Amino acid sequence: MQDELDTSQTFALSVTVNGRPWSGDVPVEETLIEFLRGRLGLTGTKRSCEAQVCGACTVLVDRRPISSCSYLTFEANGKSVLTIEGLAIGEQLDPLQAAFIRNIGAQCGYCTPGQIMAAKALLLENPSPTREQIAHWLRGNICRCGAYPGIAAAILEASREKR
């Protein structure tokens, strides 16, 4: 009867997503990815392994990368969430997004939102990473299409542009 218990328990959540405040009741066991995709319709965040291994679901919570598949929505209470949809300012792409296009940092594109968000967190912490630091930081972001050379080049280029 665990399930019935779970679904009856809710949490009164206040959170900021991509700069916009949101408040309401959410089930305590709802994951952040379910919240973002299901409740807010922010489908840019992708579901893949659902086990904190692949990084496809990476978003930023208070500027740090987390796997939204393995993070409960209520943990984000009072915090600020940034997803791929919140990165561009109007039509103006984030330098990372533009660099991903130029360097073919995406092929099928399924891992891409996660790669870009993880890279965003890296550049917030370390504005001029080496390729080795990039590879280390992204060890939890799998790209089966093998766009790694393009991804690394894009991040290096974006970091140079920022300076």
Added chain:
Amino acid sequence: MGIRNWREAKIENLKSKIENHEESPRIDLQDKVTGAAKYIDDLPDLPGMTYAATLLSPYSHARIRAIDSSKAERLPGVLGVVHRDRLDGLNPLLPAHRHELFQLTADQPFVATDKVRFDGELVAVVAAEDMRTALRAVEMIEVDYEPLPPLFDATEALAPGAPILHESRGTNLLLEDKLEWGDVKRGFKEADRVFEEVYTSPAMFHHPMEPIGGCVAQFANDEINLWAPTSSPFRDTGEIAHFFGLDPEKVRVRVPYVGGGFGSKVITSAIFGALFLSRKIRRPVRLAPSAQESFRQNSRHAMVYKAKIGVKSDGALAALQVDLVVDTGAYTTGGATVTHNAAISAWGCYRIPHVSIHARCAYTNKVPASHTRATGKVQTTWGIECAIDSVARQMGIEPLEFRKKNALRRGEFVAKGTPAMDTDYSELMAEATAAIQWNGRSSSSGLPRASHFARGRGMALSLRHGSQGGGRAYAMATIDARGVVKIHHNTPEIGQGTHNLISVVAAKTLGIPQSEVRVAQPDTAMQLPFAGVSAQRTTMQMGKAVENAGENLKQELIRLAAQAKGGKPEEWQVVQGRLCRAERSFTFSEIVRTLGGSAVLKSIGSHSPPPTVRESAFSGMDHWAPSAAAAEIEVDCETGELRVLQFSVIADAGKAIHYASAKAQVEGGVVMGFGHALFEEVVYQEGQLLNGHTAEYRLPVMGDIPEALYASMVENEDGPGPFGSKGMSQTSIVTVAPAIGNAIYDAIGVRVRDLPITAEKILRALGKIGK
């Protein structure tokens, strides 16, 4: 110029090449970097949407005694259940797979009937008001299994006395293929030395990051509307229609962006189940499978490559005999294609007067294996390219010289009915080796080493045939009164940049900027046949169809211009996106508007590949798709750990239609090749699939890929595709494992013959740990 400078010059050259190509950005990437790209999971719910979950077999081989789903059916919110006892009279057997050269019979029901034959076989599907209820209901279904002994090895499956997996067939042998020329017995007699070599490749999993088998299925009023990530929507409509006894035009398949495929994205058994349930409960059904489910949908064929090679004392290859054992898993799936592809690629790219290749494909209790990036050739190239290296060294000949001597030269014929060799391997090898600052000579292994680290270098060649068969390909170009050009087709965008390729070809053909071309998402309602995005078919076949559609549209515009504005069609031409005659010129839109109303001009384009005939193994082939690769590695002889320091691959692209995308494809193939070479293996133990989750299956990450990864293309504009292009997307993956394997031998003087090349296997080969 020193080699380093040469390389730098090369790289500079490459950069300027990309810059000089003046390419527009790849058209799908804006959507992909902003999160706007819609994949199957992202499509909005249809009104009345229901959610389905699947029950999969936990056994690799078992008889099903009984299924009791009564508890699940009573659970509030459950709308429908399908399993072998809930078929409402439907024959569950999926249509037989088709292959131009083999007669295949249907062997797989979409839900298990009497037996399950692999871990993960579909047993039941439940549709419910929400996903949580569907998942709970699945757990309430009781299945009584009688476990049977499983078979995980194709050679064992073919041995006398092995348990038979498909009883009615009486054998585990699915099919055989043979390829012969010359007289192999005579060849071995003429040879001065004969060598035997065996190389094996395990089952692996494509692991697209988007799980396999998601869908939105609607089956109402005898019509099917299906949204699904699949690589061949047009073909699928025929199969789905056949299965449900509908006219093909009653089946409409639409394909959103696909999150990678590599051969794995097909219409799964569970999608047939979802369609069945949709008809039954009269509501649309959504499937959103998990990573574990995805793992059990598809795999790559395990293969044993066994070669006997005869060589004359001057180093000329005299004879080759190859025995291949192919493991197709529980059902036919891609068995015919892989076996045929393996047979016709097992001889590599060498001039061998006497060849005999025999391939046998067997059933086992593994997850059924289908097409996988360079189907059948990853395994055979691992075999032939290591074998060639090994033979050369045993003959005391430098592998580079041995390859130069024996590789086919431009213009040479492999056998009757094949295209002539259309590349210069010596050029490809020179580039590939120079890129890693290597003169192509072997290290003098055996010398005392300063430390326990040993470095070595190795190379591999590949010869992939260009697209083979697949039937005619069609595309349609339209232009409306506003002058908007749109291309319709059934070519999914699965990651390679197919839609971008279509827009480049259309724009160039019509002489307009790429930004003025729209590319539709695949929709079979347009009834445009295409075999699908596989086998390097898109550049060549769809590229040609789009070029032809663009050309036809141009001619129609010219005829219309002549009619509306005077003159003969011959006096009109298209210059920079305008229709011109003498001093006068008009926009496309002005000409279309002369038709009045909401006129849209439409023109169909098509391409027909050469016919495939049973008599010639290579028939239906457009061209060759060759490449050469070189690797530099370092082995820690204490731990067996391997690092790839540099890797280069040069593919003959004929002409890259979008250079940056094509280069990314070549690089992507290398990255996947690293996985195959070094980590990946689907492991079965005690009757079960042991590592069927992303967390347990090691995939390449950025840190595994050397910064010194050098991918380039030769562009001689000599291919039969648009602008002289060739198919090239699968040329790089096959070279990775053998180049690394040969480099290991170069470094430490021992060979690992079973993929993946793990630290443990290196230590075992070095004799540092026991068998």
